[in-house]
Amino acid sequence: MPAVGSWDVVVLLALVLVSVIGAAAVEGVASPRFWRFVTLEVVPIAIIALPMTLVVITGEIDLSVASTLGLTCAVMGDLWAHGVTSLPLLIALCLLLGAVLGAVNGLFVTVFGLPSLAVTIGTLALYRGLAYVVLGDKAVADYPVRWTDAAISPIPGLTIPWVIIVVAVLAVIFGVVLHATPVGRGLYAMGNNAEAARFAGIAVARTKFWLFVATGTMASLAGVFWTFRFASARADNGSGLELAVVAAVLLGGVSIFGGRGGMVGVIGAVLLLSTLRNALQLAYVPANTLTITTGSLLIASVVGPNVAGMVRERLRRRRTA
Template sequence: MSTATQAPAAPTRTYADYSAPLWKRLLLTRETAVIALTVAVFVYATLNVENFDGPLTVKFLLQDIAPILLIALPMTLIIITGEIDLSVASIMGLSSVLLGVFHDSGMSIPAAAALALLAGLACGALNGFLVAYVGLPSLAVTIGTLALFRGIAVGLLGTTAITQFTDTWADLATDTIGETRIPLVMIPFAVLAIAFTVLLHFSTFGRGVYEIGLNDEAAHFTGVDVARTKFILFVLSGVVSAFAGIYFTLRYGSARGDNATGYELQVIAAVLLGGVSIFGGRGRLHGVLAGVVLIGVISSALRLESVTVNVTNIIVGLLLVASVVLPSVLGWAGSRLPRKASADPAGPRPDKDAATAGV
């Protein structure tokens, strides 16, 4: 009587078997590279740029980048889904004008700000509806609403500006936390940053955001409500942009229809520089925040060196192009390198072993 030889069971494989070591996954990333570059540029500017390490530099630096930091939070999630929002700066301008108009008509700053936030919510809802439910491309939609919202803002005030704001609120926008050099606006930013970090990295909603960016059709079949997710993200973008516009207005003490012109490019440049893929499905918030700070440090250092704004814009533009092109170049270079042959990752194949086993 012959005894059948039982095929050996396939070894249990875990995620760690297929991934890189932990230190590589933490250190050899684009986000870590951006953080390291930010630190290096900051140290270099401190040592070589006159007055960069002055007592007011950190305060003004954070005040300058605060609107970009705020808008970069929802923009990160939008770009991870494979969409984009180019109307954020025009929503800032519109909320600035509405704050000025309502306050000039006799409203208090809190009431006028609440109405401006509602307007930002409505703008984001319009973008979200057209993209998520009508199915229009976000690039075309937000280019159109960029012109629409900016046109409304300019139409309400024309070339005039409203500069009379309550001193208490204007001072609040420029004050610091106690005796530190950290502006008060960093408190709401920190709250929003924690909320968006939890939303993106520690919730099922955030996992759905990544799934949509990788393949929105597959995400739909796995139970992700693609349309609702995109709609919520555009609404969040509108509200946060309006809040940034309110802060911008109170800080500079001026409500104008052309406020924050061009800010959308700085936000997108910082998000892409921070490691978010323009094709969606990849990115982390800490890299994005480092990208914002990097652009802010470069701009501040160049301004102290009396470099013109045009040169600064050229440098930021080159960083944006590099952040988009470099990952593709590195991926192409990696695919051209010879790869070492490895054993069958699936382990022993029971069907093959059984076929060749003696009976």
């Protein structure tokens, strides 16, 4: 599977176009401050979108990621409030929690054979409800300043936060796994035909289980970042973030039916959506319009590649007729 395909190029060109038009038409888009906010917004979405890309390529989906993030924030705040003041230990416990939450999804999907859409809609509500049970409507905000400042500190000499380097390293790791290893080839095979992949010797159930574990773990990592960035642990942290993640993955060219997509397009789509959203906010576009825009792009990301495929197929038939 090539690392860069035609749809990836379309997404990257759209990113450039939106950036240029935004800089020309909206005051402040060309400023370093604007790109600082864009990159800070990108971090949690990209962290979750990386494993989500692999999950969707196999033909599955995880809609519980934002609730996993919120439950992680709630547990992190509750443990801190009850005296667990070693932040490295606290972060490790949060990542372990994410792995367990992802494993619950994975067990229902791979052991009980339930559809991931139904399972993760259920755990979306369950995990968010548990977050309110743990923390209620309280906010825990007394974290050490050195940690909260570190989450948003820029790279020396730049305005871009240093955590974007962590995202870039993770993107390379997930990209290499997807595009340059037998595991990645197996993921595409599962998405195209899970039964054939199973006959070919691919451990379909086990692989999908660990993908859900990875998604849960990365959602918890995003929750840790979210807590430190906003210096506040709340049960409603990250509400609605699953829409942004799924929109980025699908707009990035990953087929909702599995078997197609790549990491380059997804990263480009994450940046595109964040740039567009922040530019529209600077232009004082109402929040409802932003939601409509995201939803429209989500629909376009599903319809567009399929329409393009139909057109290509008709042209091929005409040439061979």
